[in-house]
Amino acid sequence: MYALPLALVAFIFYIAAASWQGLTLFRRVAPRDTLVRGLGAAGLLCHLPLAVGLLDAGDSLQPGFSTSVVLAGALAVLVLLLVSLFKPVLNVATGLFPLAGAVLLLAIEWPSPEKGSTMTPGIALHALSAALAFALLAIAAVQAVLLGVQNQALRHHHIRGVVQSLPPLTTMERVLFELLWGGMILLTLSIASGFAFVDNMFAQHLVHKTVLSLVAWVIFAALLTGHHRLGWRGMRAVRWTLGGYLVLLLAYFGSKFVLEILLARP
Incomplete structure (x- = not known):
C-alpha cells in the first residue's frame, strides 16, 4: 500500500x-x-x-x-x-x-x-560480495563516463563549464582505477565463493551468470594489467570500463529481465 x-x-x-x-x-x-x-x-x-x-x-x-x-x-x-x-x-x-x-x-x-x-553463511558471503562488487563497479562506470567527457573536452580545448568543476584529470583517473581495484577484489571473492558454495548451478539457471561474470572479470583484469604494465589510460580505460560493466550488467540482470518481465516465467 x-x-x-x-x-x-x-x-x-x-x-x-x-x-x-x-x-x-x-x-x-x-x-x-x-x-x-x-x-x-x-x-x-x-x-x-x-x-x-x-x-x-x-x-x-x-x-x-x-x-x-x-x-x-x-x-x-x-x-x-x-x-x-x-x-x-x-x-x-x-x-x-x-x-x-x-x-x-x-x-x-x-x-x-x-x-x-536457505541462506547459508557461504551463500550469504557470495551474495554480499556480488552485490558490493556490482555497486562499486557501477560507481566506476559513471566515473568513467565523467572521465570520458573530461577527456573529450580537453582534447578539443574546451576548458570551461563541466571541465572546470571536475577534479584534475590525473585525480579522476586515479580514483577510477582505485574503484576498479576495489570492485575486482569483490568480484573475485564473489566468483570464488560462488564456485565454492553454490550447488546445482544448472538447476538454478546460474551458468549464464557465472560465464558472463567471468568474462567481465577478464575484461577488468586486462584493463588493470594494461594500466599497470602498459600505461593504459584515457579513453581506452573509459571504453574497457564501460564494456566490462555492460557484461556484468547482463550477467546480473539480463536473463532475469527476459524470463520474468518479457516472458513472465519464474
Whole structure:
C-alpha cells in the first residue's frame, strides 16, 4: 500500500540531490556536498525499507528481477555516499541517483517470482560480495563516463563549464582505477565463493551468470594489467570500463529481465 508513495518520495530526494550536484558541475550554484549527501541519504532512508521488504517477502537464494534491481540501487547509493566521504566521487551522483530512483519506481510495480532457499553463511558471503562488487563497479562506470567527457573536452580545448568543476584529470583517473581495484577484489571473492558454495548451478539457471561474470572479470583484469604494465589510460580505460560493466550488467540482470518481465516465467 505504501510502496509507491515511498518510492516516489525517494525519487524526489534523489532528483533533488542530483540536480544540485549537476548545477554545481555547470557552475550554476556553489558546491554543497553536505546538502547533496543529506538529500541522497534521505532518499536512501525511503529506499531501504522497500528493498528490505521485498527481500523478506521472497526469502530466497535468487531474488527476482524487481528485488534485485531495488537492492542493487540502494546498495550503490549507500556505497557512493560512504566513498564520497574519502574520495572526490560525489559528481557520480548526477547519474547514479536519478537512475536508482527511476529503477525503484519502475521495479516496485513489477512483482517477481521468488524461489525459497536457505541462506547459508557461504551463500550469504557470495551474495554480499556480488552485490558490493556490482555497486562499486557501477560507481566506476559513471566515473568513467565523467572521465570520458573530461577527456573529450580537453582534447578539443574546451576548458570551461563541466571541465572546470571536475577534479584534475590525473585525480579522476586515479580514483577510477582505485574503484576498479576495489570492485575486482569483490568480484573475485564473489566468483570464488560462488564456485565454492553454490550447488546445482544448472538447476538454478546460474551458468549464464557465472560465464558472463567471468568474462567481465577478464575484461577488468586486462584493463588493470594494461594500466599497470602498459600505461593504459584515457579513453581506452573509459571504453574497457564501460564494456566490462555492460557484461556484468547482463550477467546480473539480463536473463532475469527476459524470463520474468518479457516472458513472465519464474
